[in-house]
Amino acid sequence: MTEDRREEERMGLRERKKMATRRALREAAVRLALEHGLENVTVEDVAADVGVSTRTFFNYFGTKEEALLGELPGTLDEEATREFAAGGPTGDFTDDLIGLLIAFLLDTEDLPRQREEMRLRKLLMDREPQLVPGVLARFHDMEQVVARAIAERTGEPPESDRPQLAAVTAMAVMRHTMRQLRYSEGEDAARIRARVRTAFRVLGEVYAPR
Structure with missing residues (x-):
């Protein structure tokens, strides 16, 4: 060696x-x-x-x-964020955004442990509501990071409606999906990605013109 x-x-x-x-x-x-x-x-x-x-x-x-408050949310990987902003890794906007957010919010290597951490953190927030503003502030900061990455990818100003709304709804979809996860042994990254993709589709159908 x-x-x-x-x-x-x-x-x-x-x-x-x-x-x-x-x-x-x-x-x-x-x-x-x-x-x-x-x-x-x-x-x-x-x-x-x-x-x-x-x-x-x-x-x-x-x-x-x-x-x-722990690691949720944490920090987006800088290299992955740059890759997304540049149009990668697949070229499909939704798939690339899902991949970025899953890597950021979920520990796909140890989902049962993360589920228990999330359960305890929710219990703590219920008992100690003074911690809630700190969590909300973290998510707001994270939304702005995502909005800037989306804006760079789409060539729009970060403060414009499209990147801001895309970031807010993306984070909301992720939080919703995380609450629905069973975190069983069969719940792997591919299944989680499919769940998030379905959630985006449903959201699109809700707001689609009739």
Whole structure:
């Protein structure tokens, strides 16, 4: 094994450990908040539950609320966004947009775990409604990223109606589809893509001229 290969494996292991620590902190924050109430949980409590220092917590999250809100929505992959804006990867607008949003919103490698995270997060939002504006703000920011990518692809100003409405409805379709998913072992990326495509078709039929 070459030294370069060893370094790649070491980097891969470090990244996996960082992802595991981030997930553990996020899960601990949600669990403790559900058990004790948001106001009764501190950053120190979350760090201690995971067995790391407070400094380590702040390496991953800026605030307790940031840890609680988790990764939904996260950040669109820059390379995938550029590819979409340039007209790819397939050239079909809807298929390309669906692919971009699925990669952004769903962990297709571990759907059952994501379903449980979403269930707990919804329970947390119901119990701690003061967190809801933060979630809505994140989705609004994400809609604007999507709108800019659509505008670049279509050659329209980002603030114009078409990219704005396309982004808003696309995110709404994704949220609706995510709520409907069974997250079973048979629910793979291809089936999810088909579900989203069907949802877009239904939406088009609803607003189609008669």
